[in-house]
Structures are given as C-alpha cells and as structure tokens.
Amino acid sequence: MNVRKATANEEMLLAYLISKASVTISEDWKINLLVASMDDGKMGSLSLYPEGIVSENHQFGGQISEYLFLDEDDVIVLASLYVDEKGRLFELDMWKTDYSPLSKLPF
Template sequence: MEQLSRRPTKEEREIIEDLIKKSDVNFSEDYLNKILVCSMSDGEMGSLRIYPKGKANNYTFGREISSIQFRDQDDVDVIVSLYIDTSGDLFELDVWKTDYSPLIQFPALR
C-alpha cells in the first residue's frame, strides 16, 4: 500500500537530481521544489511515485530518462531508474535491488 504524498527526503532528492543531470531532459531550477513523492509497495527497496504539485494522479508512463547501477552496503547490486510521463514530468523513481531485499542506502554520487 502506498503512503500519503510527502516531500522527498534529502537523500531521495539528491538521487533524483543526479539522475536528472545524467539525462537529456531539462527541468526548471525550482522543479524539485514542486514535487511530492509517495513510497511504493516494493519490499522497502526505495521506489517512489513522483507527483508534480497540482498534477492529477492519473498521468501515464512515458519513458526512462536515466539510470545508475551500484552495490548496496551488503554488496547486492541495485539498479535505480528515473522515468517521466507522456507530458515530460517526473513519474517514478524505480529502485530494484537484485535480491529484492530492502535498500540500505543510496550511493553518494556527489
């Protein structure tokens, strides 16, 4: 079950910012100040639905714009992908830990 929408944590915001920088998509400087996120039911791997403020919850998946792969602190591979909707707004941060265990920590990319 998804949790109520909330502001992204500092760690979540940083991974989203870093994935945006790696992408070919441009967002306004204050774009991330306008988003809300909601944790997804993924076994605590860290996936988020992303809701641009004021946007209805019925928007449609578009495409992947960026991804990274890293090893979590327990040496398990993790793939994180950032998706946009068909209008070009952020849609989802997908986190897949290859053994389906909970994510321990996002990598320090900065």
C-alpha cells in the same frame, strides 16, 4: 498513499539522475515536488508528483536515466528515472537485484 516531501538523500539521487537525463528537466523541479513510497518490498521506489499536484491521471512516458550502485550489503541496485507522457517527473524505480530491502541510498 502517504505523500510527503522527498528526503535530502532522495533529492540528491534524483538530482544526479536528472543531471544524466536524456531530456531537459526544469531547474526548479524540486520546489514543490511531492513523493510517495511505492509497495516494492522496501527497495526505495517512489511515485513522483511534480508541482505539488497529486494525480493518478498521468501515464508512463519513458525512461530518461539510470544509475547502478552497490547497497551496503554489496548487492547491485538499479535506479531508473521515468517521466510521464508530458515529460514531467513520474517515478523513481529502484530494483535491488536480490529483491531485499534497500539499506542506504548512494548519496
């Protein structure tokens, strides 16, 4: 697993999804956020590790927001943001409807 800081575009997408979320996420969510690319055929999904803590002990809690956009090749992409069982950021799931690699994030 290659853990890293989120790119500026990834942070912008996460910020947008958090702004639309059905729950409140702390305003300092990105200060120590680490991410790891998921094995999803290069569609852009990320495991999220808030507070700089890389742990596999947290479990899926639920979806808090989603966003549909078109990739550069006009294929629909669904970005879904999930939290863990304690309400902390858990995963950014990206699903490109034709399963091809993502060309560009929307921001």
